Amino acid sequence: MKYRNAAMAAALASLAAATGAAIVTGSASAASTGCSVNYTVVGQWAGGFQGDVKLTNLGDPLTSWTLTFDFPDTGQRVEHGWSATWSQSASRVSAASMSWNGSLRTGASTTIGFIGSWRGVNPIPQSFAINNIPCTGSVITPSPTATASPTPSPSPSISPSPGGPAPKLRVSGNRIVTAAGRPYRLLGVSRSSGEYACVQGKGQWDFGPVDQASVDAMKTWNIHAVRVPLNEECWLGLNGTPSGATYQQGVKEYVNLLVANGINVILDLHWNWGAYTNSPEWHCKDAAAVCQKPMPDARYAPQFWTSVANTFKGNDAVVFDLFNEPYPDMPAEWNKTLGWQCLRDGGTCAGLPYEAAGMQDLVDAVRATGATNILMVSGLEWTNDMREWLVYKPNDPLNNIVASWHAYSFNACANESCWDSQIAPLAAQVPVVLGEFGQDNCGYDYMDRLVRWADAHAISYLAWTWNPWGCTGGAVLIRDWNGTPEPGVGEGYKAHLLTQRP
Structure with a gap:
């Protein structure tokens, strides 16, 4: 502005x-x-x-x-x-x-x-x-x-906007690093719409721009990474408008534009096929990919990741978030052991009517294509529970996996004591990417505490969401596609990003 x-x-x-x-x-x-x-x-x-x-x-x-x-x-x-x-x-x-x-x-x-x-x-x-x-x-x-x-007073550190193409990334120990070995964090936003617009009659991006001007608006916030949720059936051409090749081309063009502007991209499987018919009344029971499901499905999810990996292999500036927010522990009546086993191994899971694809299945699908991209692997309870992540980590022959964590103010693990006891030990072993976070109002107090804690532990983070929906209950960063920040939440997060280097 x-x-x-x-x-x-x-x-x-x-x-x-x-x-x-x-x-x-x-x-x-x-x-x-x-x-x-x-x-x-x-x-x-x-x-x-x-x-x-x-x-x-x-x-x-x-x-x-x-x-x-x-x-x-x-x-x-x-x-x-x-x-x-x-x-x-x-x-x-x-x-x-x-x-x-x-x-x-x-x-x-x-x-x-x-x-x-x-x-x-x-x-x-x-x-x-x-x-x-x-x-x-x-x-x-x-x-x-x-x-x-x-003693000289420290001056504010204001990072410039990204310049040149986004770096190729890999895992080294508990850090994400560039091809040259420099530690690097994915700092930015999630950009919703690719998961829902195609099945709601709203085009591919909910009529929002995906052009150079829209990317320039992100760069004024010093955004270095954008998480793009995808719809399984729209990608595979099974449902939605657009779908199939047209949908895939739209994703490719947006990814290429972001990467060319120095912004790394995270592609995540957000909505998928699978009828969770014995779910609570508040939950969507539709089998089509029109809502959030507890687990990826064995019918289409491996096929989805095989296709996505073939499309973007060779471009290691792109990260694959294998599944948005698993919660197989809920159908299993909160039996965490059964939940972790389902998450890793898939198959017939307690309380889940459709056959699930486990994280190991999806890792195998990606690696079978020859793709070397970083993979993000979630935890339980909408990926807020990370306590047994290391025990149930899938095997990756490239050892190029990071832990995907989400942390909203209304989640169970939403304070420094929990982060210190559950997340910090994990971050000491593997890179942690906070793929979504926000709070249940339009303020910034919880988010500020979280990003400063994450900064101290070298954790990446991407706030939800870069969409001008109007902030009434939180989790909306901008007032328009020009990047005008929402008062409180957007202004606070923008100010923080402007002090950070990836």
């Missing part, structure tokens, strides 16, 4: 005024203190703006903190924020740490953000404090002869 570059330039130019040297005197036994703050106007529009504030502790470790600053203009206000408890009295703004980001070791940083309003002018605050200590960029350890030594 037109305002962003000007607002960002003004914010960056003002950082020097917001950082300097903080000197605290005291006895030799007192704790050393000091901090720095980078305040950035990420985006600004008529009457509103988004601010990001990066705090760095330069003194002894903190167990909690409260940031304070004063807005220079009486018309500036914090409307709502994330990653801190925000409040404002007159011009004074306070942001208190949360339980998960209160501990800051020496040299550690955390970033918080807010949506604000303004009237007339929107100047940058000029002074900040953490726990009443002025944050001016240096620290002193008190002693009778102590003197301050300036």
Whole structure:
């Protein structure tokens, strides 16, 4: 958007005024203190703006903190924020740490953000404090002869938009790496419609653009990866309009466009054949690929992946997500052992009327074509439960598999304690790709906690979804195909992506 570059330039130019040297005197036994703050106007529009504030502790470790600053203009206000408890009295703004980001070791940083309003002018605050200590960029350890030594304040890291074609990728240990061996993360969005539009009379992409202008809009967010859900029957020409060769050509053209623009593509099998007739009343019972099913089907899914793999083999910038969100544990009355066995081995699974294709079947189908693309393999419970993933990991002769994880705010594993105990040990063994995440409202607080945790654990992530559906219950990032972010959720995620390198 037109305002962003000007607002960002003004914010960056003002950082020097917001950082300097903080000197605290005291006895030799007192704790050393000091901090720095980078305040950035990420985006600004008529009457509103988004601010990001990066705090760095330069003194002894903190167990909690409260940031304070004063807005220079009486018309500036914090409307709502994330990653801190925000409040404002007159011009004074306070942001208190949360339980998960209160501990800051020496040299550690955390970033918080807010949506604000303004009237007339929107100047940058000029002074900040953490726990009443002025944050001016240096620290002193008190002693009778102590003197301050300036420490430069870190500046925001804004990555450029992708340039050149997307890199070819492979797995090395617990990281995704480029052909040159550089660690690489898939950071971006899911772009829904390829799974449903063809069976709902909405064309292939729900009448949304898949042209250069639409990709340029993604690049303004610093998006490096796009996950494209597919429909099994439309790809195979069994159902839908378009279907068969026309549908396949549409997918190929979009993939080629994204890759040429430096954006890696994840293709996932999202909707498939299979009647889950003994499902709960709220569940779709139709056998056709018109809704989400608990497992891929043995009838068509291996055939689907054989065709997709033959189409894209040789293009290792493309990743294959073998199945969107398995939940065979639900038909098995939540017997996790039966669920994991079904997920890996397929066949006749407890409570599932159709024969399932297991993850091993789909790995074998892809590798039989000679395709060497990275494969994403899901867990249970809509791929939020990853606890036994390593035990039931399918065999890949190329050892080119990553774990596919989804984490919404309403899932069972939706907090730092669970992520630390269940996901971090997995990420230490294999690459983890968070193929979908979001929250059940249009805010950004949960998502911000999740991406910052993922950053600390070298995990890839793609938010749901890059579709202008109107954010009323969450999981919608944009207001239009030009990439205008939804307030809160879109603005927060865009701001975060702009600080990341893949």
